[in-house]
Amino acid sequence: xxxxxxxxxxxxxxxxxxxxxxxxxxxxxxxxxxxxxxxxxxxxxxxxxxxxxxxxxxxxxxxxxxxxxxxxxxxxxxxxxxxxxxxxxxxxxxxxxxxxxxxxxxxxxxxxxxxxxxxxxxxxxxxxxxxxxxxxxxxxxxxxxxxxxxxxxxxxxxxxxxxxxxxxxxxxxxxxxxxxxxxxxxxxxxxxxxxxxxxxxxxxxxxxxxxxxxxxxxxxxxxxxxxxxxxxxxxxxxxxxxxxxxxxxxxxxxxxxxxxxxxxxxxxxxxxxxxxxxxxxxxxxxxxxxxxxxxxxxxxxxxxxxxxxxxxxxxxxxxxxxxxxxxxxxxxxxxxxxxxxxxxxxxxxxxxxxxxxxxxxxxxxxxxxxxxxxxxxxxxxxxxxxxxxxxxxxxxxxxxxxxxxxxxxxxxxxxxxxxxxxxxxxxxxxxxxxxxxxxxxxxxxxxxx
Amino acid sequence: xxxxxxxxxxxxxxxxxxxxxxxxxxxxxxxxxxxxxxxxxxxxxxxxxxxxxxxxxxxxxxxxxxxxxxxxxxxxxxxxxxxxxxxxxxxxxxxxxxxxxxxxxxxxxxxxxxxxxxxxxxxxxxxxxxxxxxxxxxxxxxxxxxxxxxxxxxxxxxxxxxxxxxxxxxxxxxxxxxxxxxxxxxxxxxxxxxxxxxxxxxxxxxxxxxxxxxxxxxxxxxxxxxxxxxxxxxxxxxxxxxxxxxxxxxxxxxxxxxxxxxxxxxxxxxxxxxxxxxxxxxxxxxxxxxxxxxxxxxxxxxxxxxxxxxxxxxxxxxxxxxxxxxxxxxxxxxxx
Numbered sequence: 156x157x158x159x160x161x162x163x164x165x166x167x168x169x170x171x172x173x174x175x176x177x178x179x180x181x182x183x184x185x186x187x188x189x190x191x192x193x194x195x196x197x198x199x200x201x202x203x204x205x206x207x208x209x210x211x212x213x214x215x216x217x218x219x220x221x222x223x224x225x226x227x228x229x230x231x232x233x234x235x236x237x238x239x240x241x242x243x244x245x246x247x248x249x250x251x252x253x254x255x256x257x258x259x260x261x262x263x264x265x266x267x268x269x270x271x272x273x274x275x276x277x278x279x280x281x282x283x284x285x286x287x288x289x290x291x292x293x294x295x296x297x298x299x300x301x302x303x304x305x306x307x308x309x310x311x312x313x314x315x316x317x318x319x320x321x322x323x324x325x326x327x328x329x330x331x332x333x334x335x336x337x338x339x340x341x342x343x344x345x346x347x348x349x350x351x352x353x354x355x356x357x358x359x360x361x362x363x364x365x366x367x368x369x370x371x372x373x374x375x376x377x378x379x380x381x382x383x384x385x386x387x388x389x390x391x392x393x394x395x396x397x398x399x400x401x402x403x404x405x406x407x408x409x410x411x412x413x414x415x416x417x418x419x420x421x422x423x424x425x426x427x428x429x430x431x432x433x434x435x436x437x438x439x440x441x442x443x444x445x446x447x448x449x450x451x452x453x454x455x456x457x458x459x460x461x462x463x464x465x466x467x468x469x470x471x472x473x474x475x476x477x478x479x480x481x482x483x484x485x486x487x488x489x490x491x492x493x494x495x496x497x498x499x500x501x502x503x504x505x506x507x508x509x510x511x512x513x514x515x516x517x518x519x520x521x522x523x524x525x526x527x528x529x530x531x532x533x534x535x536x537x538x539x540x541x542x543x544x545x546x547x548x549x550x551x552x553x554x555x556x557x558x559x560x561x562x563x564x565x566x567x568x569x570x571x572x573x574x575x576x577x578x579x580x581x582x583x584x585x586x587x588x589x590x591x592x593x594x595x596x597x598x599x600x601x602x603x604x
Numbered sequence: 605x606x607x608x609x610x611x612x613x614x615x616x617x618x619x620x621x622x623x624x625x626x627x628x629x630x631x632x633x634x635x636x637x638x639x640x641x642x643x644x645x646x647x648x649x650x651x652x653x654x655x656x657x658x659x660x661x662x663x664x665x666x667x668x669x670x671x672x673x674x675x676x677x678x679x680x681x682x683x684x685x686x687x688x689x690x691x692x693x694x695x696x697x698x699x700x701x702x703x704x705x706x707x708x709x710x711x712x713x714x715x716x717x718x719x720x721x722x723x724x725x726x727x728x729x730x731x732x733x734x735x736x737x738x739x740x741x742x743x744x745x746x747x748x749x750x751x752x753x754x755x756x757x758x759x760x761x762x763x764x765x766x767x768x769x770x771x772x773x774x775x776x777x778x779x780x781x782x783x784x785x786x787x788x789x790x791x792x793x794x795x796x797x798x799x800x801x802x803x804x805x806x807x808x809x810x811x812x813x814x815x816x817x818x819x820x821x822x823x824x825x826x827x828x829x830x831x832x833x834x835x836x837x838x839x840x841x842x843x844x845x846x847x848x849x850x851x852x853x854x855x856x857x858x859x860x861x862x863x864x865x866x867x868x869x870x871x872x873x874x875x876x877x878x879x880x881x882x883x884x885x886x887x888x889x890x891x892x893x894x895x896x897x898x899x900x901x902x903x904x905x906x907x908x909x910x911x912x913x914x915x916x917x918x919x920x921x922x923x924x925x926x927x928x929x930x931x932x933x934x935x936x937x938x939x940x
Contacts (some may be wrong), residue, residue: 171614178618219649220832225723225839276840285827
């Protein structure tokens with residue numbers, strides 16, 4: 156794997172990781188858990204309200220059994236423990252701490268309420284029993300004593316106690332407490348006044364119940380006051396508010412993550428779009444470059460063709476030139492050949508074959524009659540070949556044929572050769588020289604000189 | 605350059621995960637909830653026991669087996685049922701129960717019938733739940749004298765138990781699963797359809813005139829102040845000896861006589877006990893935490909004196925007792 160590829164895959168995994176993280180963070184608020192938790196919190200308040208109503212019903216005798224109090228109390232306890240266990244996990248550490256602290260505060264009040272409730276149940280039972288029995292037994296004793304006793308003072312006192320105690324409980328007249336206590340004490344001291352009429356233990360029962368009412372009525376009242384005053388509702392409201400605050404915070408955080416996720420996705424999509432656009436542009440550029448390349452190839456090909464044509468033309472010219480030269484050479488050669496003597500017929504017969512090594516050669520020969528008897532014959536060879544040699548040999552042959560060497564006896568070969576040697580010195584003739592044979596045939600004498 | 609295809613694919617995956625999560629949420633099973641005991645309220649201080657209470661029958665069966673299994677005691681001699689005999693009103697008819705090695709307990713064994721309706725367990729209410737309560741007798745040296753380690757080890761050695769627990773509990777045999785099974789069984793020990801409950805449900809003919817008179821006395825004489833609700837007691841605490849000093853009159857006060865004080869240490873809780881249920885009271889002799897009253901009549905008389913501050917005449921006691929006998933219910937369709 157190349158370094159660039161490695162870098163790419165690392166960037167991709169990074170982006171994927173960040174997106175996953177944002178996605179998870181944006182979905183952190185579990186609405187089912189929130190629903191359950193708030194339902195429990197609401198239920199906590201409902202149950203507490205019902206409990207308070209039932210407590211009042213019990214006091215007023217509208218509810219004659221405690222099962223509903225027990226159920227409500229147990230439900231509060233159960234709810235509290237359930238709430239404590241099920242604080243939604245999307246609530247941050249600070250929130251968990253806050254809620255736990257408030258739950259501790261709630262539990263404290265809940266325990267106080269449970270304790271007060273138990274006392275209320277017990278004390279209320281005792282008070283209600285005495286309230287039910289005291290008027291009966293007090294009336295009974297008063298009537299019994301009233302029928303027998305001459306001194307009605309204590310009986311009246313007992314009747315007054317009954318009346319005041321009932322007023323005391325019915326109207327919650329706690330200001331009567333001391334007065335009532337004094338009445339009970341005085342009756343208790345004057346128990347002997349009833350001795351002849353009523354059984355002592357019966358009077359004791361009356362006084363015991365009176366004392367019970369006097370003791371338990373304020374207790375029950377203060378227990379009810381305490382039960383209703385305990386800030387359970389406030390604590391659960393505080394709990395609810397704190398939870399809502401942290402819930403909203405969690406929502407906001409999740410929203411922020413969602414926003415970032417959204418922005419990142421948009422950025423990512425734009426980037427992808429950008430890449431697509433760039434790819435397209437690159438393809439276009441490539442296509443354009445491709446077209447240019449063809450054009451250039453065409454141009455170059457054209458130029459090359461032109462050059463080739465020119466070359467061909469030149470070649471053609473050269474060939475033509477060469478042909479012309481060759482033709483000229485051939486003309487020259489034909490001329491050279493034409494200058495050769497025709498074969499002789501008569502007394503002296505000649506025959507020859509002339510094959511130059513090139514079209515033109517430096518070789519030449521000739522013969523001609525100097526007179527009737529004398530035939531001059533010669534053969535010469537100019538050094539080298541070609542036009543130069545041919546021209547020289549033709550000149551020499553012409554000189555010989557026209558016998559134009561002044562003062563020279565053409566019957567004398569030595570004199571001819573000497574004269575030719577003088578006429579065509581090598582230095583004046585392009586460093587060309589020639590070798591030559593020259594002879595005379597004397598027909599008469601039949602000898603060659 | 606195929607890499608950028610991964611990103612749209614990944615975005616698709618996110619959408620898929622979102623949808624999947626939504627489906628998952630819908631699939632979540634509703635948590636198993638114990639159906640609350642519905643009592644049809646009648647305009648009386650006493651409420652009838654429901655005729656049917658829905659419970660996991662398999663757990664009940666397992667709990668019943670455990671309840672009768674002496675292996676829950678240290679020396680395999682005592683079971684829960686030894687002192688809470690279902691044949692004798694859920695009690696042992698002894699003043700104080702006998703545990704392992706012949707050790708005698710400190711308080712009278714209360715009936716196990718209808719204990720599910722009690723707001724607390726034990727005479728002093730130290731256990732909040734039946735599950736809690738089970739820890740007591742298992743570990744008390746004078747009762748089953750064992751411990752959870754020993755009990756779980758013994759039960760784990762029994763293949764039947766291993767299979768039965770495995771079928772009910774993912775955790776298998778554990779102290780809390782043993783407690784759950786036994787407590788579930790105990791909740792099944794409700795005695796519905798007592799004659800008095802039939803009366804509460806509107807059948808006026810089911811009680812005799814004397815029984816109705818007894819109930820009237822029970823209410824007007826104040827017994828009803830504490831013995832009320834579905835369990836006719838078992839839903840509050842009360843001091844024993846409100847209108848007189850019961851313990852001084854009886855003599856030799858014991859630690860157990862301190863009652864709830866032993867739990868809270870609060871002076872106000874001295875001699876405070878859980879008000880016991882009067883369901884099946886005719887069968888649960890002897891009476892009180894000290895088992896001092898052998899006859900129901902004695903118990904009623906003592907209650908009148910020390911709790912109500914009333915001297916009850918013998919005929920009144922008799923009427924009240926007649927009423928109390930109508931509180932005997934049925935278990936599994938048969939009278940106790």
